Amino acid sequence: MFEDIKKNKMKSWFIVLLFLVFISLIVYYICMALDLGPMSIVIAMIFSIASTWGSYYYSDKIVLTLNKARPATKEENLKLVNILDALVVSSGLPCTPKLYIVEDTQPNAFATGRNPQNAVICVTTGLLDKLEYYELEGVIAHEMAHIKNYDIRLSAVVSVMVGFVVMLSDWFTRIAFWGGSRDRDNDSNGNAILMLIGLVFLILSPIFGKLMQLSISRKREFLADATAIEFTRNPDGLISALEKISGDPNQLKTANKSTENMYIVNPFRGKKSSSSLWSTHPSIEDRVEALRNLK
Numbered sequence: 001m002f003e004d005i006k007k008n009k010m011k012s013w014f015i016v017l018l019f020l021v022f023i024s025l026i027v028y029y030i031c032m033a034l035d036l037g038p039m040s041i042v043i044a045m046i047f048s049i050a051s052t053w054g055s056y057y058y059s060d061k062i063v064l065t066l067n068k069a070r071p072a073t074k075e076e077n078l079k080l081v082n083i084l085d086a087l088v089v090s091s092g093l094p095c096t097p098k099l100y101i102v103e104d105t106q107p108n109a110f111a112t113g114r115n116p117q118n119a120v121i122c123v124t125t126g127l128l129d130k131l132e133y134y135e136l137e138g139v140i141a142h143e144m145a146h147i148k149n150y151d152i153r154l155s156a157v158v159s160v161m162v163g164f165v166v167m168l169s170d171w172f173t174r175i176a177f178w179g180g181s182r183d184r185d186n187d188s189n190g191n192a193i194l195m196l197i198g199l200v201f202l203i204l205s206p207i208f209g210k211l212m213q214l215s216i217s218r219k220r221e222f223l224a225d226a227t228a229i230e231f232t233r234n235p236d237g238l239i240s241a242l243e244k245i246s247g248d249p250n251q252l253k254t255a256n257k258s259t260e261n262m263y264i265v266n267p268f269r270g271k272k273s274s275s276s277l278w279s280t281h282p283s284i285e286d287r288v289e290a291l292r293n294l295k
Contacts (some may be wrong), residue, residue, distance in 0.1 A: 054092050057114070058294070060114065060120050064100055064122065066256065067102050067122065067254040067259070069100040070102075071098070079128075080123070082096070083133075084099060087137070087141055090231045091148055091231050092148075093144065094117065095119070096279065097121045097143075097144065098119070098120045099120075099121055099122075100120055100121070100122040100123075101124070101125060102254060103125050104252055104254065105124075105126040106124055106126045106250040106251060106269075108124050108252055108264060108267055109139050109140075109142075109264050111151075113148070115152075116150075121140060123139070123140075126250065127139065131241055131244060132240075135241035135244065138228060138232060138234065138238030139241050139264060141229075141231040141232045142224050142227075142228040142264055144228070144231065145224040145226075146220070146225065151224065153240070155261055155262045163289065182208075221281060221282055222282060225238060225290065225291055226291075229291065229294055239288050239291050239292065242288060244262075246284040249269060251268075252267035261281075265266045266281045267280065
């Protein structure tokens with residue numbers, strides 16, 4: 001486990017560095033296309049450093065905002081709080097993660113944060129309504145395993161940074177196609193360059209984002225499942241929870257492509273988890289079989 005944690009930390013810093021370089025190149029070419037001259041490299045470096053720093057230190061807040069999450073309270077969510085408190089003891093985590101709730105009928109959950117000291121576990125109201133005590137315990141234990149293994153830093157950094165790259169690409173393409181049309185005669189060459197670069201990044205950004213998400217190996221889900229059983233000593237609870245969550249037909253309204261890898265089960269109901277090359281999650285059948293083999 002300690003080796004896995006070390007690898008996750010190294011992957012996180014590698015992705016941060018890669019993001020820094022990628023954003024620098026995008027902004028640099030934008031500035032050059034806008035004919036900003038020598039200032040282009042300065043603007044690119046300032047923008048990329050600021051966006052990278054913000055994405056790393058505020059990734060958890062960004063993800064919670066995207067999911068419209070609110071803090072859980074002991075008065076309304078006593079069962080959830082009690083489960084968390086008990087699992088903190090069995091897991092050996094140094095700090096108790098914060099609890100957040102998303103108002104949605106689909107049962108699902110994720111954990112986020114840059115380290116265990118700043119960790120957050122977020123569950124939907126559908127999860128609280130539809131799962132029994134030991135099923136809910138299995139889900140929370142799974143998310144706490146992600147926290148203990150430092151998967152949360154990797155997934156949060158990837159989700160926010162990938163989303164930012166795609167957003168920047170989209171914004172850049174809009175400038176190229178709409179902004180340039182107002183002054184075609186004065187700078188047709190510059191606008192052509194803008195459109196070409198915007199088109200290239202528009203094509204590459206989703207591919208880049210998918211590859212970044214897949215850098216978080218699906219083996220992390222198997223490891224989190226196994227670690228959760230170490231905390232609860234009850235494979236049946238997590239098995240039942242996984243089957244209920246994957247079988248629920250409701251769509252998660254706040255889910256998006258950049259954060260789909262964070263959830264315990266793929267939130268898009270039209271897209272079943274599979275063992276294909278491009279899947280962010282292993283299949284439920286494979287996870288259940290692995291858990292049964294732990295008995």
